[in-house]
Amino acid sequence: MNYRILxxxxxxxxxxxxxAWGIGKSGWIGAxxxxxxxxxxxxIDLGLxxxxxxxxxxxxxxxxxVGRLSKERSETxxxxxxxxxxxxxxPAQSGVSVAETFPAEHVIACTEESLKxxxxxxxDVQQFHVWSxxxxxxxxxxxxxxxxxxxxxxxxxxxxxxxxxxENAIKLIETGVVDxxxxxxxxxxxxxxxxxxxxxxxxxxxGVIVRVAYSAVSTVIPGMRSVRNVERNCQVGDGRGLPxxxxxxxxxxxxxxxxYE
Ligand SMILES: NC(=O)c1ccc[n+]([C@@H]2O[C@H](COP(=O)([O-])OP(=O)(O)OC[C@H]3O[C@@H](n4cnc5c(N)ncnc54)[C@H](OP(=O)(O)O)[C@@H]3O)[C@@H](O)[C@H]2O)c1
Numbered sequence: 001m002n003y004r005i006l007x008x009x010x011x012x013x014x015x016x017x018x019x020a021w022g023i024g025k026s027g028w029i030g031a032x033x034x035x036x037x038x039x040x041x042x043x044i045d046l047g048l049x050x051x052x053x054x055x056x057x058x059x060x061x062x063x064x065x066v067g068r069l070s071k072e073r074s075e076t077x078x079x080x081x082x083x084x085x086x087x088x089x090x091p092a093q094s095g096v097s098v099a100e101t102f103p104a105e106h107v108i109a110c111t112e113e114s115l116k117x118x119x120x121x122x123x124d125v126q127q128f129h130v131w132s133x134x135x136x137x138x139x140x141x142x143x144x145x146x147x148x149x150x151x152x153x154x155x156x157x158x159x160x161x162x163x164x165x166x167e168n169a170i171k172l173i174e175t176g177v178v179d180x181x182x183x184x185x186x187x188x189x190x191x192x193x194x195x196x197x198x199x200x201x202x203x204x205x206x207g208v209i210v211r212v213a214y215s216a217v218s219t220v221i222p223g224m225r226s227v228r229n230v231e232r233n234c235q236v237g238d239g240r241g242l243p244x245x246x247x248x249x250x251x252x253x254x255x256x257x258x259x260y261e
Pocket of ligand 1: 161232
């Protein structure tokens with residue numbers, strides 16, 4: 001397994017991370033806890049050390065499985081989770097105030113709940129599960145994040161960017177208020193993060209977590225719930241990536257679309 005630095009968090013994370021949505025058993029059918037636990041353990045055996053989950057994945061079920069893993073293993077495992085928007089709306093809609101999505105008391109209550117699910121004292125990376133740049137300099141969410149950081153309940157903070165809206169976090173990054181990590185879709189079809197988002201992250205040393213991925217930036221988090229897929233996916237974290245000429249050929253497959261429109 002190859003490792004990369006997750007922006008200015010300085011965390012050394014495995015190039016392949018574990019997308020833990022499916023093991024939560026909500027949104028996806030067919031997972032069994034027995035196989036999920038085996039898959040999580042196998043991923044650690046293979047050198048993976050970064051897991052992306054969310055309070056919303058099975059109402060804490062995914063977090064509880066990840067917490068169990070952390071207790072059973074002595075290796076360092078970095079855990080990233082997410083706070084769902086209070087209004088339950090995915091993706092973030094333009095014109096909706098941050099008071100409806102991430103008021104301070106909701107940010108704090110969700111973080112406490114996640115800590116309980118994990119059975120941990122601290123969360124390595126806490127993220128908002130949706131984001132809109134309209135919320136920069138509005139609301140009291142940042143006070144809550146700073147307080148949680150001071151209390152040691154979370155170490156780093158980032159946002160998960162709405163699908164196919166990579167530009168909708170540039171203001172957040174450029175203002176430098178919250179600059180630990182962003183999570184974004186980046187793959188053969190969805191290449192648009194290359195236009196503005198990735199250069200902005202590079203300028204500001206923001207860690208990039210890639211979901212539904214093809215090319216690693218800091219870490220990619222394929223969703224996994226079986227030992228078979230863990231073994232296949234960890235194999236490609238060899239630090240070599242794709243040959244340059246193949247990357248050039250894939251550029252022709254860029255496909256600009258938005259599922260939500
Ligand atoms: N808004 C957000 O913040 C957001 C949204 C979406 C996802 N995420 C995060 O990103 C992660 C990844 O999302 P995703 O959409 O890529 O994955 P996913 O929806 O969690 O699951 C992808 C599925 O692909 C299959 N798979 C994995 N590796 C494979 C392989 N090597 N060969 C064949 N099939 C394979 C698995 O299905 P089977 O188990 O059935 O084989 C797996 O369950 C999620 O788990 C979650 O952590 C975040």
